[in-house]
Amino acid sequence: MATQQLESKWEGKSIANLKHPKAEQVWPLLEDFCNFHHWLPNIDACHQMNSDNKDEIIRYCASSTKPPSSSDDGEAIVKWCHEKLLTVDKIERCLSYEVLNNNIGIKSYVSTLKVLASDGNDENGCQIEWSFVADPVDGLTLELFLGYVDSSLQGMAENIENALESSKLGDFASSN
Numbered sequence: 311m312a313t314q315q316l317e318s319k320w321e322g323k324s325i326a327n328l329k330h331p332k333a334e335q336v337w338p339l340l341e342d343f344c345n346f347h348h349w350l351p352n353i354d355a356c357h358q359m360n361s362d363n364k365d366e367i368i369r370y371c372a373s374s375t376k377p378p379s380s381s382d383d384g385e386a387i388v389k390w391c392h393e394k395l396l397t398v399d400k401i402e403r404c405l406s407y408e409v410l411n412n413n414i415g416i417k418s419y420v421s422t423l424k425v426l427a428s429d430g431n432d433e434n435g436c437q438i439e440w441s442f443v444a445d446p447v448d449g450l451t452l453e454l455f456l457g458y459v460d461s462s463l464q465g466m467a468e469n470i471e472n473a474l475e476s477s478k479l480g481d482f483a484s485s486n
Contacts, residue, residue: 320452323441324460326467327428331474333436337403337425339470340438343395344369348473351465359392367395368410389414396420419444438467 328336339349344367347356355372372390391412398405404424409416421442428434440463447455 318445320444320446320455321442322452322456322459323439324456324463325440326438326463327435328438328467328471329435331436331471332433333403333425333427335474336436336438336470337400339473340423340425341398341400341403341405343367343398343405343407346371349466349469350462351469352462369393369395391416415447415449417445417447438463438470 339345344356344358346369347353350356352373353371354374355370357370359368359370361368370390370392372388374386374388377384377387391414392410393407394410396406396408402424403426404422406420406422408421409419419442421440424439424441426437426439428437440459442459444455446452
């Protein structure tokens with residue numbers, strides 16, 4: 311995990327290693343911008359929102375948690391954000407997006423996800439790299455925020471690896 315604090319911006323990067331899947335199998339799963347709820351363990355919903363601009367893709371992502379209380383009738387707390395796809399590079403297997411409206415305190419956040427062959431050799435599995443530049447988030451430190459990104463990425467990598475190993479999804483992804 312690499313971190314750097316630039317003046318008033320936070321910058322960080324996390325890497326997850328997948329032992330068996332090839333980059334060409336993993337990339338189609340991440341390239342589907344509105345399908346992240348299948349891979350990120352802490353996201354319950356992810357879907358494309360309607361946009362007046364047909365060239366623009368904006369997704370809604372949300373997670374819900376029960377409030378810490380002794381009763382079961384407490385309403386779930388929903389944390390959500392709207393995220394805009396900025397770039398997709400199928401050759402380099404990377405995409406970038408930015409957080410727009412949200413209720414989680416993010417003012418400015420731009421992220422890039424890349425799928426890379428491990429050690430330049432696709433036979434040895436692959437890596438997912440998640441990097442970001444963000445304004446500081448009230449109530450968090452850079453270390454806590456990076457810890458969240460890293461645990462999310464490790465969970466995503468595990469979910470993708472398990473799905474590719476336990477189903478025909480690996481055959482499907484590599485044939486597209």
